[in-house]
Amino acid sequence: MSSSPTPAANTASPARNPIRWVPSLYFVQGMQFFVVMLIAGLMFKNMGVANDQIARWTGVLGLAWAFKPLWSPFLELARSKKLIVVAMQFTGAAGLALMVVALQLPMWFAASIGVLFLLAYASATHDIACDGLYMASLDDRQQAAYAGWQGAFFNASKFLTLGGLLVLAGYLERGIGVMNAWSVIFGMLAVLLFVLASYNAYALPGALNTEHRDLTVSGVWKTLVEVVDDFLNKPGIWLSILFIVMFRFAEGQVQTIGPLFLIEARAKGGLGLTTEQVGGIYGTVGTAAFLVGSIVGGYFTSWMSLRRAMPFLIVAMAVPNATFYYLAVTMPADLWHVGAAVAIEMLGYGFGFVGMILYIMQAVAPGRFQTAHYALGSGVMQLGFILSKTISGDIQIKMGYEHFFLWTIACGVPALLLLLFVRMPGKQAKDSQHGKGNGNGAGTPAESAT
Numbered sequence: 245m246s247s248s249p250t251p252a253a254n255t256a257s258p259a260r261n262p263i264r265w266v267p268s269l270y271f272v273q274g275m276q277f278f279v280v281m282l283i284a285g286l287m288f289k290n291m292g293v294a295n296d297q298i299a300r301w302t303g304v305l306g307l308a309w310a311f312k313p314l315w316s317p318f319l320e321l322a323r324s325k326k327l328i329v330v331a332m333q334f335t336g337a338a339g340l341a342l343m344v345v346a347l348q349l350p351m352w353f354a355a356s357i358g359v360l361f362l363l364a365y366a367s368a369t370h371d372i373a374c375d376g377l378y379m380a381s382l383d384d385r386q387q388a389a390y391a392g393w394q395g396a397f398f399n400a401s402k403f404l405t406l407g408g409l410l411v412l413a414g415y416l417e418r419g420i421g422v423m424n425a426w427s428v429i430f431g432m433l434a435v436l437l438f439v440l441a442s443y444n445a446y447a448l449p450g451a452l453n454t455e456h457r458d459l460t461v462s463g464v465w466k467t468l469v470e471v472v473d474d475f476l477n478k479p480g481i482w483l484s485i486l487f488i489v490m491f492r493f494a495e496g497q498v499q500t501i502g503p504l505f506l507i508e509a510r511a512k513g514g515l516g517l518t519t520e521q522v523g524g525i526y527g528t529v530g531t532a533a534f535l536v537g538s539i540v541g542g543y544f545t546s547w548m549s550l551r552r553a554m555p556f557l558i559v560a561m562a563v564p565n566a567t568f569y570y571l572a573v574t575m576p577a578d579l580w581h582v583g584a585a586v587a588i589e590m591l592g593y594g595f596g597f598v599g600m601i602l603y604i605m606q607a608v609a610p611g612r613f614q615t616a617h618y619a620l621g622s623g624v625m626q627l628g629f630i631l632s633k634t635i636s637g638d639i640q641i642k643m644g645y646e647h648f649f650l651w652t653i654a655c656g657v658p659a660l661l662l663l664l665f666v667r668m669p670g671k672q673a674k675d676s677q678h679g680k681g682n683g684n685g686a687g688t689p690a691e692s693a694t
Contacts, residue, residue: 260449262381262382262386262390263390263393265444266378266394266397267393267397268397268443268444269329269374269444269448270374270398271397271400272333272336272370272437272440272444273367273401274397274399274401274402275401275404275405275433275436275437276336276363276366276367276370277309278401278402278405278406279340279363280302280360280363281302281305281306282405282406283405283409283410284302284305284356285298285302285500285504286503286504286507286522287413287426288302288353289504289508290413290417290507290519291353291422291423294637294641295501295504295636295637295640296637296638297637298500298504298637299500299633299637299640300634300638301357303496303633303634303635304630304634305360305361306626306630306633307627307630308361308364308367309364309371309626310623310626310627310630311623312368312369312371312372312619312623313616313619313620313622314623315369316372316619317464317467317616318461318464319373321460321461324450325373325377325380326449328369328370328372328373329373329374329444329448330441330444330448332366332367332369333370333437333441334438334441335362335366336363336367336437336441337438337441338434339359339360339362339363339366340363340434341430341431341434342359342362343359343360343363343434344431346358347426347427348427352423377448378394381449399531399535403531406523406526406527406530407523407527407528407531408523409429409433409523410520410522410523410527411519411520411523412429413425413426413523414520414522414523415520416429417519471613471616471617474611474612474613474617475616478608479667483662483665484607484666485624486662487603487662487666488603488608488621488628489624489627489631490628490658490659491558491561491599491625492600492628492629492632493631493655493656493658493659494562494565494652494653494655495561495564495597495629496628496629496630496633496636497632497633497648497651497655498564498568498636498649498652499564499633500637501568501637501640501645501648502564502568502589503522505568505571505572505645506521506522506582507519507522508645510575513572513644513645513646515571515576515577515582521579525579525582525583525586526590529583530586530589530590531590532587533586533587533588533589533594534590534591534593536594537560537590537592537593537594538594538595538597539594540594540595541560541594541595541596541597541598542598544595545599545602550602550606550607550668550669551668551669553599554599554603555663557595557598557599558599558659558660559596559660560592560593560599561592561597561656561659562596562656563589563591564589564592565649565652565655565656566653567585567592568589568649568652569646569649569652569653570585571585572645572646572648572649573646600625603668604618604625606669607667607669608621609621632655639651
């Protein structure tokens with residue numbers, strides 16, 4: 245759906261050292277995402293919103309990232325990816341400023357959800373243009389060289405929001421109240437994003453879409469329909485979609501309710517931690533453990549191959565569920581005890597999550613439209629997460645925390661069972677060598693990989 249960048253694409257402005265703009269670009273990308281998908285839920289919990297309402301509304305907000313592949317091709321019609329990036333960053337800054345006002349209104353919950361919708365769709369659109377700018381402005385060697393900076397500063401924003409601002413919010417809540425504390429936090433975020441957007445307006449390369457001058461709305465729409473049709477006609481795609489959804493079915497529930505359980509008062513079955521304590525745990529050992537788990541999981545899968553590693557990766561995804569079940573049963577009061585459990589939770593989460601990323605890359609995306617199909621596969625993955633997230637609050641309220649976390653352990657079993665039937669890259673290649681087809685012929689190597 246997109247072509248490789250040509251030298252003409254970068255002639256609109258002098259070449260800029262990527263170190264001047266890659267860190268700030270991806271820090272903003274992460275910050276906008278984590279504010280909507282992580283910080284908002286914890287904020288609402290401290291404001292007394294019920295778990296089912298938190299899960300339902302934050303789940304609906306997450307649909308922005310699930311559906312973004314559907315409008316991403318139309319952004320190619322814009323003359324400048326930089327223009328879209330900067331516009332969405334200033335929109336995000338305005339949205340964060342509006343949150344300050346929304347939290348002071350009598351209808352603060354409805355107003356906040358409305359503003360978060362604006363932030364979510366601005367952030368999802370920013371993601372598309374952000375990655376497009378990165379690919380258009382750097383050659384293959386540079387893209388590989390600065391990929392580490394991407395991940396580092398994306399996750400640095402998580403450290404800021406969870407490990408910094410959440411701790412500060414907890415401190416302010418004791419002095420000026422919950423509403424005022426979070427108004428201050430969003431005011432600070434608005435100023436920070438405005439400053440970063442202003443810097444990026446200067447620092448980002450002004451790569452123009454000159455290689456796409458021939459694109460039209462009707463042409464893009466025709467290509468999009470062709471891409472989706474090709475995706476839905478891949479051999480075994482519906483079973484793959486079911487596998488992707490079930491892989492994340494337990495994760496979406498436990499990652500939504502788990503942090504709320506930590507804050508919930510002990511009288512209501514939670515651990516009764518303060519906002520500062522939760523922020524400190526997730527912002528330090530939690531983030532570090534997730535990064536270590538992701539790196540180790542990648543090397544492990546590379547060593548084992550995806551087909552042989554996948555059962556271990558699915559089991560690793562159950563570690564967070566088992567960890568929270570353990571906490572709900574034992575109800576430890578020692579912060580070090582809870583911190584160690586969260587570290588184990590995030591280590592397993594990071595280790596196992598690698599499996600779904602690689603599955604989409606190697607088993608779903610290959611074919612005529614590999615990049616576009618990866619985006620669609622990622623959208624399905626996000627949709628699976630959002631669907632389970634949306635219903636998690638209702639289930640938890642009916643079951644209670646202890647039985648809820650036991651239920652999430654059981655939710656991981658269908659993904660393991662589907663491994664007996666789902667098409668895996670290594671397995672399919674082996675079957676093809678022995679003449680085992682699906683009745684439609686061997687197809688191309690890329691088709692066999694799916």
